[in-house]
Amino acid sequence: MDTVFEALGIIAVFLVMTFIFAIILDLFMDGLQRLSLGFLTSYPSRFPEKAGILSAWVGTIYVMAGAVFWSVILGVPAGIYLEEYARKNWLTSIIEININNLAAVPSIIYGLLALGIFVYRLGFGESILTGGLTLGFLMLPVIVVATRESIKRIPQSIREAAYSMGATKWETVRDHVIPYSAGGILTGVIIAASRAIGETAPLITIGALTFIAFLPPSPIKADFPFVSWDSFVEMLKSPFTVIPIQMFNWISRPQKEFHENAAAAGLVLIALTLIMNSLALFLRYKVRRRIKW
Amino acid sequence: MVRNLAIKTLSMVQKKLKEDQEDDSFNRKNSMPKKEPEDIKLEVKDLSFFYGNVQALKNINIKIPSYQITAIIGASGCGKTTFLRCINRMHDLYSKNGYSGKIILYPDGINIIDKKVDPISIRMRAGMVFQKPNPFPKSIYENVAYGLKIKGIKDKKTLDEKVEWALRASALWEEVKDRLKENAYSLSGGQQQRLCIARAIAMDPEVLLFDEPTSALDPVSTSKIEELILELKQHTTVIIVTHNMQQAARISDYTAFMHLGELVEFGRTEKIFTNPSNKLTEDYITGRFG
Numbered sequence: 001m002d003t004v005f006e007a008l009g010i011i012a013v014f015l016v017m018t019f020i021f022a023i024i025l026d027l028f029m030d031g032l033q034r035l036s037l038g039f040l041t042s043y044p045s046r047f048p049e050k051a052g053i054l055s056a057w058v059g060t061i062y063v064m065a066g067a068v069f070w071s072v073i074l075g076v077p078a079g080i081y082l083e084e085y086a087r088k089n090w091l092t093s094i095i096e097i098n099i100n101n102l103a104a105v106p107s108i109i110y111g112l113l114a115l116g117i118f119v120y121r122l123g124f125g126e127s128i129l130t131g132g133l134t135l136g137f138l139m140l141p142v143i144v145v146a147t148r149e150s151i152k153r154i155p156q157s158i159r160e161a162a163y164s165m166g167a168t169k170w171e172t173v174r175d176h177v178i179p180y181s182a183g184g185i186l187t188g189v190i191i192a193a194s195r196a197i198g199e200t201a202p203l204i205t206i207g208a209l210t211f212i213a214f215l216p217p218s219p220i221k222a223d224f225p226f227v228s229w230d231s232f233v234e235m236l237k238s239p240f241t242v243i244p245i246q247m248f249n250w251i252s253r254p255q256k257e258f259h260e261n262a263a264a265a266g267l268v269l270i271a272l273t274l275i276m277n278s279l280a281l282f283l284r285y286k287v288r289r290r291i292k293w
Numbered sequence: 294m295v296r297n298l299a300i301k302t303l304s305m306v307q308k309k310l311k312e313d314q315e316d317d318s319f320n321r322k323n324s325m326p327k328k329e330p331e332d333i334k335l336e337v338k339d340l341s342f343f344y345g346n347v348q349a350l351k352n353i354n355i356k357i358p359s360y361q362i363t364a365i366i367g368a369s370g371c372g373k374t375t376f377l378r379c380i381n382r383m384h385d386l387y388s389k390n391g392y393s394g395k396i397i398l399y400p401d402g403i404n405i406i407d408k409k410v411d412p413i414s415i416r417m418r419a420g421m422v423f424q425k426p427n428p429f430p431k432s433i434y435e436n437v438a439y440g441l442k443i444k445g446i447k448d449k450k451t452l453d454e455k456v457e458w459a460l461r462a463s464a465l466w467e468e469v470k471d472r473l474k475e476n477a478y479s480l481s482g483g484q485q486q487r488l489c490i491a492r493a494i495a496m497d498p499e500v501l502l503f504d505e506p507t508s509a510l511d512p513v514s515t516s517k518i519e520e521l522i523l524e525l526k527q528h529t530t531v532i533i534v535t536h537n538m539q540q541a542a543r544i545s546d547y548t549a550f551m552h553l554g555e556l557v558e559f560g561r562t563e564k565i566f567t568n569p570s571n572k573l574t575e576d577y578i579t580g581r582f583g
Contacts, residue, residue, distance in 0.1 A: 087388070157427040159491070165440040165496065166417035175439070180430060276420060 013113060031263030039264055043213040043247065046116070050256030053265050055212040058245035059128070060272075062216060062235065063242055066132015067196055068189060071139035076185060079147025084173055084181025102141035110138045119206055127205035128216060129236040134202050137193040146188020150181035183287025191279040194273045210249035212241040242271045246281040310414050322497055331362075333399055334359040334500060334530040335380065340394035340406075342375055342384070349375045351554045352394070357500075357547075359399075360531065362522065362531040362563065364545035366538060368582065373534040374553040377502050380405065380532065381411035381419040393520060398499075417444065419500040420493030421530075425509045426485035428477035428492070433469050436477050436488055440496040459495035462528070463487045483514025501525060504534040507540065538578055542566050552576045 028207060042052025072206075086092045114134035124130045162172040219232035243265050249264040294497035335357040350372050357363050365373045375384075382405065386487040396405040398418070405415050417440075428436050437456045446452060456473075460466040465487045469480070476487055486506060493501060503522065507515040524545055525531055533543050541548050541562065548565040550558045550573070558574045562569060569575045576582055 001436065155427070157423060157425060158429065160383065160386070160423065160426045161429065161492075162439075164381060164383065164416055164421040164423075165492065166413050167443050168413060171443050175443075176429060 027263045027266050030260050031267045034260050034264035051261055053246055056241050056243045058075040059240035062128045062243040065285045067135035068193055070133055070136030071143050075143030076147050079144045083148045084150040096130055098143050099141050106198050108201040111202030113152055114206050126239055128235045128240045130206050135196040139196050144194035145187045147185050148183025154180050187284045190276050194276040198244055208245050209239050209241050210245055332359040336397040336515045338395040344390040344391045349554055353556045355559050359530050360526055361546040362526050362544055363547040364541035365534045365549045367551035368539050371551045373551055377504055377534050382417050383419050384410045420496055422489050422493055422506045423583045424505045426489055427489050428485050432474050432478050434473040437491050437495050454565055456497055465492035483510050488492040505534055523552035
């Protein structure tokens with residue numbers, strides 16, 4: 001029986017690996033020839049050989065920056081509160097179960113929610129602000145859970161040591177709980193972001209455009225004071241596209257050349273997620289070495 | 294059999310007392326005053342303690358003398374640690390715990406377990422060293438300076454001096470003076486525990502509470518910690534909970550024996566170990582139970 005299961009296991013692993021390699025190989029064969037500096041610095045175009053992903057990757061960066069911002073400023077304090085301050089009773093159990101379930105809600109539901117609230121009710125429009133908020137909410141449950149797990153790993157004896165020196169609750173959280181869990185929280189943020197970066201459905205739902213031939217105004221200026229609030233607001237309000245939507249647009253066209261463009265954009269997207277995941281892995285390794293209880 | 298053990302313990306206690314008199318060098322080096330040992334530091338009156346509905350301490354009455362080492366012995370689960378954690382209000386961290394009675398802290402005579410008394414102010418005055426070394430995962434320097442920083446001391450020079458003083462007083466300075474910026478977890482277990490002592494004494498506590506401080510350490514580290522505790526009584530009142538009766542006999546001036554949440558006997562260590570007045574105490578120190 002053992003050998004049978006082992007054989008089945010090996011076959012399963014082999015199939016999984018073949019499948020993954022086939023996808024990546026296919027992307028490489030189709031897309032590699034289109035990958036160039038020009039591809040990264042050109043706007044989309046009617047002519048496949050001139051088309052690029054400049055507006056898409058810039059849009060991805062803006063939207064992801066917003067998503068990370070919103071999910072961190074809401075998710076980390078929520079996690080800290082639930083773990084360190086909230087009394088353990090039926091209400092916190094219900095909240096806990098709900099947050100865990102939120103992580104499993106299909107992403108298009110978040111898109112519908114964002115369309116109703118941010119686009120229509122709050123009037124943010126089909127903007128970078130809305131995109132960031134939508135993906136931010138998508139990341140939120142993962143970040144709350146990562147924060148709580150990371151805080152749970154801090155032994156109670158460390159908190160007792162702080163309290164025994166006369167630290168208040170806030171001092172204990174500020175000087176010990178947050179710094180010692182920061183590595184774990186950061187890892188959670190990166191993993192959540194690397195999932196969100198490939199999301200297409202919620203952004204299409206909120207009305208992200210598929211053809212953008214301009215960049216949002218940059219809030220960073222060449223002269224003093226180097227940042228401009230007005231341009232920042234303009235940037236938040238401006239329409240956008242992201243890499244997966246650009247791919248979606250190209251793949252739905254009949255010409256084979258556009259399909260090659262989509263594959264090339266896919267390679268850029270995979271490279272981005274790989275970089276983010278290895279950063280998370282590196283951070284986790286580094287933090288584990290620094291803090292051993 | 295009982296008599297033999299008693300004689301052995303007595304000779305150990307006498308030897309220790311002699312050593313105490315000889316070793317006065319630490320006292321001279323430091324500016325902190327040595328007070329008359331017979332003052333009372335803590336007066337515990339009818340202290341009871343409850344974990345929810347479970348009564349863990351029953352009407353404890355004890356007077357802890359200043360600038361002396363008081364050992365609390367007793368079998369596991371007798372309430373030694375529970376008693377110790379009443380003194381710095383550690384129980385307040387967990388809800389459903391309740392005190393009754395009084396613990397008067399002298400010289401000002403405030404009742405430590407009074408609800409109106411801020412536990413933070415008590416913990417600034419009563420330091421604690423735990424069973425397992427629990428340094429913060431920060432640098433050695435940061436560990437010792439932490440208490441001072443939350444007390445509001447910002448001046449770098451004052452901090453440096455205080456850190457050096459505390460590390461010297463905990464016999465760690467020579468081993469760590471070149472690596473103050475290194476993480477505390479790079480130290481050995483015994484060094485970590487001495488760092489925890491340094492961290493506590495940097496605050497100039499009036500009372501220092503030790504909760505089985507050597508139970509996780511090897512014999513060499515244990516004897517270093519014991520020497521250190523003996524020296525610390527020049528500066529502060531020490532209360533030590535210990536499982537190890539030899540340890541209580543070696544280092545303490547007074548010993549309290551607890552059994553099932555009650556204080557059975559309290560007196561000079563020589564008296565408790567050579568001529569206990571209670572049958573339970575005698576049975577415990579001669580190893581008939583526990």
